[in-house]
Amino acid sequence: MESRKLLVLIIGLDGSGKTCFLQSLGESRHQIPYPQPTSGVNSIRRTIGDVEYSLYEIGAGGGLIKARLYWSEFLKEFKAKTVVYVVDAANHQRIDEAKTALSQFSEKNKTENLQLLIVANKQDVPGALTPAQVLQRVKEVNYKYKSVHAVGTVLRPGKKREGVYESYTYLQSCVPKQI
Ligand SMILES: Nc1nc2c(ncn2[C@@H]2O[C@H](COP(=O)(O)OP(=O)(O)O)[C@@H](O)[C@H]2O)c(=O)[nH]1
Ligand SMILES: [Mg+2]
Numbered sequence: 588m589e590s591r592k593l594l595v596l597i598i599g600l601d602g603s604g605k606t607c608f609l610q611s612l613g614e615s616r617h618q619i620p621y622p623q624p625t626s627g628v629n630s631i632r633r634t635i636g637d638v639e640y641s642l643y644e645i646g647a648g649g650g651l652i653k654a655r656l657y658w659s660e661f662l663k664e665f666k667a668k669t670v671v672y673v674v675d676a677a678n679h680q681r682i683d684e685a686k687t688a689l690s691q692f693s694e695k696n697k698t699e700n701l702q703l704l705i706v707a708n709k710q711d712v713p714g715a716l717t718p719a720q721v722l723q724r725v726k727e728v729n730y731k732y733k734s735v736h737a738v739g740t741v742l743r744p745g746k747k748r749e750g751v752y753e754s755y756t757y758l759q760s761c762v763p764k765q766i
Pocket of ligand 2: 605606607624
């Protein structure tokens with residue numbers, strides 16, 4: 588049987604937890620190296636059953652400070668239909684910035700063809716917004732996606748991680764069905 592593929596673009600503001608998200612899905616739970624700010628594209632490939640997942644993190648550190656301007660280019664380049672938007676749910680100061688960045692991305696793309704996972708990361712920090720609150724704060728209702736799901740996560744290396752299984756379950760639901 589031919590393997591099915593899912594291409595996933597991981598975007599979000601710098602410091603939100605994109606690298607931690609990528610690593611939590613891609614490596615064994617005991618070997619997560621501490622992330623460095625990413626200044627390019629980080630990717631992992633992982634096969635589960637007959638599905639091959641390719642996940643791409645678009646970095647914003649180093650020379651790619653304005654990387655968010657290129658999110659849409661990467662989406663087209665990778666032909667991804669599944670987008671993970673990582674938000675630092677504990678950073679109340681940057682929640683509006685996260686909303687603006689997602690809105691600009693949504694405006695440039697045919698959202699009705701895209702599946703969106705909003706990751707409300709850093710749930711371990713007291714006062715963090717819940718996944719429902721993050722969804723409400725960052726996603727404008729007038730952009731209709733094919734499907735949207737919000738998940739709360741704890742992804743920091745060394746912490747007991749949360750939300751990884753739920754994230755994968757959503758990504759699995761995005762895999763094109765075999766005809
Ligand atoms: N407290 C807490 N810190 C986290 C969590 N996830 C990531 N971090 C920290 O947030 C910082 C940025 O994470 P990183 O994955 O590099 O963010 P990126 O810039 O979006 O790739 C790092 O210092 C991480 O250790 C989390 O769930 N809780
Ligand atoms: Mg990174």
